[in-house]
Amino acid sequence: MELTKPFYDFCIPFNKDDKIMRAILKELVELGYKTIAIDQSFDHSKKEAGKRGSEMFPEPHAIEHLRKEFNDKLKILQRITILYVDVNVSHAMSVSLNLRKFNIIAGQPKTDAALTHCCTTFNGDIVTFDPLAGSRLLVNRKAYQVGVRRGLYFEIKYSPAIADSNNRKDMIKIAQNYCTKGKSKNIIFSSGALDDFQLRGPYDVANLAFIFGLSEDQGKNAINRNCRQLFLRAESRRLGKTIMFVKSHGPIVFSDTSEEEMSEGDVEINNVNENDQTKPNKRLKLG
Amino acid sequence: MVRIKNRYIAVQIVPQTATRTLRLNDNTLTKCLLENVGKHYGVYGLGLLEQGFRVKYCNERTKIAIIRCLHRGQQYVSSILPLITLIGDVRAKFRTLYVGATIIQCNKFIIKHQKEFLDKMMGQLESAKERQDLLKSVMDFDMDR
Numbered sequence: 001m002e003l004t005k006p007f008y009d010f011c012i013p014f015n016k017d018d019k020i021m022r023a024i025l026k027e028l029v030e031l032g033y034k035t036i037a038i039d040q041s042f043d044h045s046k047k048e049a050g051k052r053g054s055e056m057f058p059e060p061h062a063i064e065h066l067r068k069e070f071n072d073k074l075k076i077l078q079r080i081t082i083l084y085v086d087v088n089v090s091h092a093m094s095v096s097l098n099l100r101k102f103n104i105i106a107g108q109p110k111t112d113a114a115l116t117h118c119c120t121t122f123n124g125d126i127v128t129f130d131p132l133a134g135s136r137l138l139v140n141r142k143a144y145q146v147g148v149r150r151g152l153y154f155e156i157k158y159s160p161a162i163a164d165s166n167n168r169k170d171m172i173k174i175a176q177n178y179c180t181k182g183k184s185k186n187i188i189f190s191s192g193a194l195d196d197f198q199l200r201g202p203y204d205v206a207n208l209a210f211i212f213g214l215s216e217d218q219g220k221n222a223i224n225r226n227c228r229q230l231f232l233r234a235e236s237r238r239l240g241k242t243i244m245f246v247k248s249h250g251p252i253v254f255s256d257t258s259e260e261e262m263s264e265g266d267v268e269i270n271n272v273n274e275n276d277q278t279k280p281n282k283r284l285k286l287g
Numbered sequence: 288m289v290r291i292k293n294r295y296i297a298v299q300i301v302p303q304t305a306t307r308t309l310r311l312n313d314n315t316l317t318k319c320l321l322e323n324v325g326k327h328y329g330v331y332g333l334g335l336l337e338q339g340f341r342v343k344y345c346n347e348r349t350k351i352a353i354i355r356c357l358h359r360g361q362q363y364v365s366s367i368l369p370l371i372t373l374i375g376d377v378r379a380k381f382r383t384l385y386v387g388a389t390i391i392q393c394n395k396f397i398i399k400h401q402k403e404f405l406d407k408m409m410g411q412l413e414s415a416k417e418r419q420d421l422l423k424s425v426m427d428f429d430m431d432r
Contacts, residue, residue, distance in 0.1 A: 031382070162370055197303050200369040201382050210366035211327070 002235060004075055005034035007202040008227035010104060010126070011079070011157060011190035014040050014061050020195060021066065027196035029073045035231070037077040037104055038063060039192075044084040044092070057082075057098045077231075079104035081128060087117050094123070104234045106155065115139060119147035125234045126153050129174065131160035131167055131192070138174070141181045148185045153230045154178060156222075157192035158200065158208055172211055179213035187214060188230060189222045292358035293339065295393045296365060296386050300350045302379040313342040315375040316352060323367050336360040343390060349401065351384070353393055361386070 009028065015021045028036055040061060060078045067076050080102045082089060093099060106126035109115040115137055118127050127147060129137060139147075139154075147154070156175050160167040178184050189208070193199045200208075202223050209219020300311070321340070324332045336356060344353040356364050368381040384400060387393040405422065412418050 158369070162372060168370070197372075197378075197380065200380070204365075204369040204381070204383050207362075207365040207383065208369055210362045 002231075004228060004231055006224045006228070007033050008035045008188075008223060008231075009033050009191050010037040010077075010188065010227060010230070011039045011128075011155065011192045012036055013192060013194060014038050014063075015194075022069075023196045024193065024199065025066065025070055025074060025076075027199050029070065031199060031201045033074070033202065035075045035077070035227070037079040039079045039081055039106075040102075041081040041083060041108070044082050044089050056092045057096045059098055060101050077103040079106060079126075081106040081108050082124070083108045083110060083130075085110045085114055087114075087121075090117075090121065090123065100238060103238065104230070109137065112137065116143045119143035119152065120150075122152070123237070124152070125230055125237070126155050126188070128155040128157070131157055131171065138177045139181060144178070144182045148182060151186075151229075151233050153186045153188050153226060156187060156189055156212060158189055158205060159191050159193040159198040161208075162198055162200070172213075175212035175214075184212075184214045184218055186226065187212075187218065187222050188226050189219075291339075292388070293355055294358050294361040294386055294388060295343065295390050296354045296356070296361070296368075297384045297393045297397055298352050298354065298368065299382045299384055300352065300374060300379050301382055302350075302377055304378075306377075310377070311345060311347055311352075311375060313345050316342045316345055316354075319371070319374050320354065320364065320367075323371050324363060327367050327370070328363055332360075332363050336363055340364075351397055351401075353390065353397075355390075358388075 012024060012028075015024075025036075038061070040058070042058060044056070057080065060080075063076060063078070070076065078101070080099070082093075082105065084107070093105075099105065104126065105124035106128050107118045107122045107124045108128050108130060109118045110130070115127075118124075119139065120143060127139075144154075156171065156178075158171070161171040162168075175184075175187075178187060189205050191199055191205075205223055206216075206219040209216065209222065212219075214222065317340070320342075321333065321337070324336055328335075339355065339357045340360075341355045342352055343355050344351075346352070354364065365383065365386070368383055371381055372378060374381075385393060385396040387396065408421060409418060412421060
């Protein structure tokens with residue numbers, strides 16, 4: 001299991017300008033975020049449908065230098081937001097190889113039919129919406145509950161609400177809709193901030209839960225625990241069925257009760273499991 | 288005797304462009320906050336909050352302020368703090384540091400916070416005089432207002 005630390009912000013739009021990107025990341029460190037995702041949006045509906053089988057999704061942006069710079073302070077993930085209108089997208093998603101390079105996949109439906117599809121069969125992790133024209137699309141009760149059961153998370157961005165008062169009304173409308181339709185389950189807050197001034201501290205964001213119709217606990221979970229769950233889900237989707245490979249360091253005292261099996265796995269997962277390597281040993285020594 | 292429950296919210300004001308002072312005092316801050324409460328929650332919010340609402344402490348140089356409000360209305364204040372972008376005539380944002388039930392706890396927290404800030408800044412300065420000045424400006428409290 002890969003370690004991540006609170007707090008989480010899963011939507012930082014990518015900016016070509018390195019200077020702005022750095023300013024945002026620095027501010028995030030200052031405010032106390034530990035895990036963030038850099039977002040890249042992709043409009044599926046604009047591509048012509050004729051080309052089947054070819055790669056539709058773009059490569060992730062190169063952010064290695066940023067990762068290196070904020071190595072010990074921030075964990076930077078990559079996320080893609082797919083805007084789409086019809087169900088053709090699921091085929092394109094199933095054949096795409098580039099998509100596996102992203103940590104998190106979000107869907108942004110543009111029509112009612114797409115929204116229902118997004119909740120019921122979409123192979124992603126987050127359902128988000130356009131903050132500028134979002135209030136026309138409201139999720140219905142059935143689809144929302146199916147989405148919750150499938151473990152999808154619904155995103156509320158707060159920075160459009162800060163920037164403009166019309167957007168604020170729409171935002172509150174959408175959030176309250178989640179509240180009336182299903183008690184605001186599986187909600188995460190993220191920023192979507194275009195510059196460092198629109199970012200707010202994690203506790204400030206948790207306080208916003210009050211106007212979005214969530215309880216205090218739910219508000220705090222929306223930036224902490226739910227995001228962790230989301231991350232684990234996304235990771236398990238990305239890796240698929242995997243075989244664990246546990247490596248031991250130092251002497252192990254085997255006890256009668258515990259049976260440890262060493263099995264070999266592929267190399268790709270090894271680095272993921274590095275953090276947990278020490279844990280089994282400890283348990284063994286105690287037993 | 289029944290105790291009146293207050294909440295003290297310690298906030299830091301972060302201006303968009305770094306400036307030395309903010310030209311702020313208690314009155315402008317109170318006015319700004321109440322205006323925003325009125326904007327978002329209307330007359331009901333104002334009626335709930337106005338009694339017992341006060342900016343207890345506001346330091347221009349360290350940019351830290353303490354807001355007192357009734358326990359019942361605390362959510363109405365804390366939920367609009369992130370939405371404010373204009374304080375007086377300066378573009379700035381609030382950053383909630385701490386919410387306490389007594390002003391002493393708030394004070395303790397602020398001192399701790401300032402000390403941490405001082406530790407971080409001290410390493411970057413060179414001359415001893417600059418350090419003295421910084422120490423003086425950062426650890427400057429006057430709580431007896």
